[in-house]
Amino acid sequence: MEEIKFHHQLPIQLRFNDVDKFGHVNNTVYFSFYDLGKTDYFQAVCPDVNWERDGIVVVHIETDFLAQIDGTEPIAVETAVTAIGTKSFDLLQRAINTDTGEVKCICRSVMVAFDLVRRESRPLDEEWIEAICRFEGRDLRKHK
Numbered sequence: 468m469e470e471i472k473f474h475h476q477l478p479i480q481l482r483f484n485d486v487d488k489f490g491h492v493n494n495t496v497y498f499s500f501y502d503l504g505k506t507d508y509f510q511a512v513c514p515d516v517n518w519e520r521d522g523i524v525v526v527h528i529e530t531d532f533l534a535q536i537d538g539t540e541p542i543a544v545e546t547a548v549t550a551i552g553t554k555s556f557d558l559l560q561r562a563i564n565t566d567t568g569e570v571k572c573i574c575r576s577v578m579v580a581f582d583l584v585r586r587e588s589r590p591l592d593e594e595w596i597e598a599i600c601r602f603e604g605r606d607l608r609k610h611k
Contacts (some may be wrong), residue, residue, distance in 0.1 A: 492542075550607050553591065555578060557576070559573070
């Protein structure tokens, strides 16, 4: 399997309520970190996203928790698109300690483009596909 290079990183500010009574970040909070990473990725990479019309929704998600995040650690979420279909794409994200580089958690998602007005899935915009491939440095299309 090819090593994934992460070109997008978003620092995460841990909040008091992210930490449970054991002193580490609660596992449910990781998903809000990944949501922040996804949103920032698409705002940075894809041109002209109209968030009132264009939706990107999760249809599958799986997460591997590798190590606890202590409430005082410097954390960032890294995000990469790994494959692109007609209406969907595969997203790989991970939470890391920015001082040590230790990977704390890995998340794999399948995302679908969604028309918020019609309330149905739709094909990905070709300009988004091209922008993502350019940003990731390779052609990620499943069907060429």
